[in-house]
Amino acid sequence: MITGKAHKYGDNIDTDVIIPARYCTSFHIEELAPHCLEDLDPDFVKKVSEGDILVTGENFGCGSSRENAPIAIKGAGISCVVAKSFARIFYRNAINIALPIFENREFVDITDTGDWIKVDLKKGFIENETKGKRFKISLFPDIIQEIIECGGMIGFVKKRIEAKRKSKE
Amino acid sequence: MDMTITEKIFCEHSGRKYVEPDELIFADIDLVMGTDIASPLAIDVFEKMEAEKVFDVTKIALVNDHLVPAKDIKAANLSKMMRKFAKKYGIMNYFEVGRSGICHNLIPEKGLVLPGELVVGADSHTCTYGAVGAFSTGVGSTDLAASMVLGKNWFRIPKSIRIKYTGTLPYMVGGKDIILYTLSKIGVSGALYCAIEFTGNVIKNLDMCARFTICNMAIEAGAKSGIIAPDEKTEEYFKNRTCKKYKILNSDKNAKYYKEYEFDISNLEPQVAVPYLPSNSYPVSEINPVKIDQVVIGSCTNGRIKDLKIAAEILRGREVHPDVRLIVIPGSQEVYLEMLKEDIAEVFIKSGAVISTPTCGPCIGAHMGILGENETGLFTTNRNFKGRNGHPSSKVYLCGPQVAAASAISGYICDPRKI
Numbered sequence: 001m002i003t004g005k006a007h008k009y010g011d012n013i014d015t016d017v018i019i020p021a022r023y024c025t026s027f028h029i030e031e032l033a034p035h036c037l038e039d040l041d042p043d044f045v046k047k048v049s050e051g052d053i054l055v056t057g058e059n060f061g062c063g064s065s066r067e068n069a070p071i072a073i074k075g076a077g078i079s080c081v082v083a084k085s086f087a088r089i090f091y092r093n094a095i096n097i098a099l100p101i102f103e104n105r106e107f108v109d110i111t112d113t114g115d116w117i118k119v120d121l122k123k124g125f126i127e128n129e130t131k132g133k134r135f136k137i138s139l140f141p142d143i144i145q146e147i148i149e150c151g152g153m154i155g156f157v158k159k160r161i162e163a164k165r166k167s168k169e
Numbered sequence: 170m171d172m173t174i175t176e177k178i179f180c181e182h183s184g185r186k187y188v189e190p191d192e193l194i195f196a197d198i199d200l201v202m203g204t205d206i207a208s209p210l211a212i213d214v215f216e217k218m219e220a221e222k223v224f225d226v227t228k229i230a231l232v233n234d235h236l237v238p239a240k241d242i243k244a245a246n247l248s249k250m251m252r253k254f255a256k257k258y259g260i261m262n263y264f265e266v267g268r269s270g271i272c273h274n275l276i277p278e279k280g281l282v283l284p285g286e287l288v289v290g291a292d293s294h295t296c297t298y299g300a301v302g303a304f305s306t307g308v309g310s311t312d313l314a315a316s317m318v319l320g321k322n323w324f325r326i327p328k329s330i331r332i333k334y335t336g337t338l339p340y341m342v343g344g345k346d347i348i349l350y351t352l353s354k355i356g357v358s359g360a361l362y363c364a365i366e367f368t369g370n371v372i373k374n375l376d377m378c379a380r381f382t383i384c385n386m387a388i389e390a391g392a393k394s395g396i397i398a399p400d401e402k403t404e405e406y407f408k409n410r411t412c413k414k415y416k417i418l419n420s421d422k423n424a425k426y427y428k429e430y431e432f433d434i435s436n437l438e439p440q441v442a443v444p445y446l447p448s449n450s451y452p453v454s455e456i457n458p459v460k461i462d463q464v465v466i467g468s469c470t471n472g473r474i475k476d477l478k479i480a481a482e483i484l485r486g487r488e489v490h491p492d493v494r495l496i497v498i499p500g501s502q503e504v505y506l507e508m509l510k511e512d513i514a515e516v517f518i519k520s521g522a523v524i525s526t527p528t529c530g531p532c533i534g535a536h537m538g539i540l541g542e543n544e545t546g547l548f549t550t551n552r553n554f555k556g557r558n559g560h561p562s563s564k565v566y567l568c569g570p571q572v573a574a575a576s577a578i579s580g581y582i583c584d585p586r587k588i
Contacts, residue, residue, distance in 0.1 A: 012357055012446065016557040021533040025236065025243035027210035027310070039556040059358035059391055063552060064533070065293040067210055067309035088362050088393055089293055093309035141193050143323045153311045157218045157318055 002079045002100070002119040004052035006111050006128075011057035013040065015069040015090065018061065024068050032068050033075025050077040053117045055108055057083065061090025070094040080119050082126065084108050095144055098152035102126060107135045171421030173329040174398055175364040178304040178418060182287045190328040190427070199303075200228055200281055201316040202290035204272055206235035206533075209250045210310035211291060215317060223258050224320030230262035230281055231255050232272040235529045240536035270501020270527040273297040273385060273469035278503050280411030284399040285418050289316050294469050294551065296387045300380040301406070302399030302418065304364070307388065327364040327393045328427035329420075334371035336435030341585045343479065344379030345471055345549065345569030347371070348386040349440035351432065353450035361391035363427060366420065371434055372397055377406045378475035382569075385470045386551050389447040439585055441547075442567035445555045453572055453584045460492070462544040464577040466570055467498025467525070468532045471549035474499075474507045476570045481513040483574035483585060489521035490580030496538045498525045522577070534558045540565070547582055549573050 017040045019032055026032060037044040054073065060083035061069060070093045073081065081094065081101045094101045100121065107126055111117070115130035119137075127134040140148065150156040170187050172180070179188045182196040203211055208231055223229055231251050239245035248266075255263035262281060269275060273294050276282050284302035288295065291313040298305035308316070316322045332351060352359075365387045372380070380397050387395025398419050407415075438452035466472075466480050477499060489495045497517050499505040505527060508514040517524055530537030532550040540546050540559030546566070548558065553565040566582060575585035 014552075014554045014557075016534075016552070016554045020556055021206075021535050024206055025241065025247060027213065039561045059361060062357060062391060063293065063554060065207065065291055065295075065307040065309050067207070067311060085358060085361055087358075087391055089307050089309060092312055096309065096311035096315075141325075143193050143195075153315050154214060154217050157220070157315050160319065161218065161220060 002051065002053070004079055004117060005049065006053050006055045006113055006115040006117050007047060008055040008111060008113045009040065012059045012062055013056055014063035015061055015066050016063055018069040019066065019072040024066055027068055027071065029071050029075040032072040036072040036076040045076050048077045051079045052077060053119070054078045054081045055111050056081065057108060058085050060086050062087035065089045067093045067097065070097055070099045074099050082107055095147055096153035098148060102137045104135050104137060171423035173364070173366060173420045173424040174302065174396055174418050175304055175329055175366070175394065176326060178285060178287055179324065179326055181285065181416070188326045190326050192326045193323055194326065195321050196287055196324050197321050198228070198289055198316055199286040200230060200288045201313065202230045202232065202272060202276060202288065202295065203313050204235050204292055205233045205237060205248045205251055207291035207310050207313060209247045211313040211317065212250055212254045214311050214314035218314060218318055220318040223260070223317045226259045227261045228320070229260050229317055230264070230276060231260055232264045232275060233266050233269045234271045234527070235533060236535050237266045237528055238526065268502060270503065271469045271472055271529055274472055274500030274504065277301055277381070278410065278501055280407060280413070283407065283411060283413060283415035284403055285416035289322060293388050294385050296392065296395050297381055297385040297469060299384040299387065299394050299396035300377065301403055302397060304394055304396065306394045325362070327362055329364045329366055329424070330360050330428045331366045331368060331426045333369035333431045334434050335369050335431060336371065336433040338371060338434060339437055341439055341571045342437050343569050343571065344375060344382035346437060346440040347434060348383045349442050349447065349450040349567065350437055352386065352389055352448040354432070355390050355430065357389060357446055357448045358391040360387065363392055364394045364396060365390065365392045367395060367397050373400065376475060377402060378473040381473065382470055386447065389551060439569060439572045441572060441582060442553055444553050444564045444566065447552055447567055453582070456582050458581040458583070459545060459566065460581050461547045461576060462492070463494045463496065463538060463540060463546045464573050465496045465498065465531050465538055465546065465548040465550060466573050467500065468529065468550040469500065470551045471570055472498055472500025472504065474504050476549065477504065477508055477513055478511070480570040480574035481516040483571065483588070484520040484578065485516050487520055487578050489577045492580050493577050495520070495522035495577040496525060496531065497522050498530065498537070499527055501527050531558060547573055547576050
């Protein structure tokens with residue numbers, strides 16, 4: 001179960017604005033996190049409390065393939081991103097580092113910054129408690145579900161390497 | 170069942186006879202590409218995966234391009250990490266500074282991507298290789314690591330969008346103008362998760378250089394990939410670049426498209442995309458004269474020899490405006506050498522331009538021409554997002570080499586047909 005405050009932003013938030021290339025000479029979460037979204041909202045990191053939810057419009061995470069972007073978001077304390085739609089590389093990157101992300105237009109439309117949000121991954125719903133509205137979130141396809149259950153792509157690949165080793169024995 | 174070229178490539182790489190959009194499949198990868206900015210994290214992940222080896226030392230390419238020659242100590246350490254990894258695991262296609270180039274110029278030049286192949290690269294502009302009739306898409310560092318270990322990855326079969334261009338290409342209009350115009354019509358999320366197939370007589374008549382430019386910016390519409398069916402121009406391009414056999418695939422007549430567009434480009438003007446989205450593109454005649462501080466001609470979008478020739482012909486015998494800095498960046502060592510052989514380098518230098526070694530540099534705001542506070546740039550690159558190319562208050566306009574060269578002379582964004 002995830003609970004936290006919503007922080008809402010607009011459409012087409014690109015990975016350059018999530019974490020500018022000038023900081024991408026590092027891939028360490030503690031070095032990236034303090035600069036998350038700073039060109040869009042210099043106070044973003046200060047506003048976020050551990051566990052909060054990022055709520056955004058269309059095409060979130062467009063642009064560069066830099067994985068530093070979801071890492072910075074995770075490092076800033078965000079536990080889940082809900083958008084109207086995601087850019088596909090960002091989508092894969094978030095899944096791979098086990099940052100939960102969901103697409104739900106209606107939820108984004110009714111949610112404002114400061115609303116209290118509850119996400120239940122097991123029961124498959126997302127709720128805006130402030131507005132008193134609950135939405136179903138669709139389950140991930142099997143492959144993606146397996147990656148999430150392995151705690152991200154590292155666990156998923158490790159499992160495959162292990163299976164290969166065993167089959168050779 | 171009739172299929173698109175993209176669906177056929179996925180069949181060839183997954184042992185399937187038929188695939189359909191939105192299916193999730195595992196597919197074999199022909200080339201896994203990483204750069205100095207994305208590979209180090211992938212290497213860190215590779216080690217965490219406890220992998221002992223890569224799947225195939227001939228099918229991985231590691232390219233020094235984003236931050237090279239090392240812009241600072243941290244960048245030097247990133248390259249060092251990639252260099253060490255390449256040696257340790259015996260990666261055959263490791264490209265060192267001086268033998269490298271911007272990955273998307275270099276990989277096709279070296280014949281490392283061929284028609285019908287399936288490529289993933291840890292750079293969003295990996296969609297460039299669609300220009301040779303390959304399926305090719307950008308991924309992040311963890312996917313790069315997983316692909317280096319497994320030699321395969323999961324893919325969702327993309328829906329295909331067909332864009333057909335008719336008419337004849339007007340004077341001073343090129344591939345960049347076609348794709349900027351297209352973006353202005355379909356928007357930055359107009360092809361989200363989809364494969365764009367570029368077709369029509371205009372595409373057939375375009376040289377490979379312009380085809381690379383067009384496919385390069387498919388990602389700016391949110392596309393997973395861009396693709397152009399290979400033809401005799403593609404075969405000619407690879408004649409002296411590979412001895413490997415490749416398969417020429419084509420979309421079937423009744424293949425299904427999620428959306429179809431048709432654009433007559435006979436009256437297309439040179440295009441300029443205003444900040445902060447590449448889709449904010451307008452005909453140059455509708456752009457108010459904007460004074461510019463810096464022009465960059467280069468990048469994976471427009472750093473090929475043909476692009477530089479177009480710009481040099483406009484600059485020949487003329488001078489860059491005193492208030493403008495013109496930075497020219499050849500896309501690879503091969504392009505650099507051709508520039509020297511064909512006196513293009515001389516034209517640029519005499520006009521007052523500076524020539525950089527091949528690098529992504531200013532396109533990602535890394536080095537070699539960062540914009541200062543409130544400065545305005547006119548770049549032939551692919552993105553004009555806020556703060557991407559320097560100070561968050563700086564602004565970048567995007568265009569093709571024609572508008573860039575003409576504007577470098579006049580000092581403001583201008584129409585190359587009027588200079």
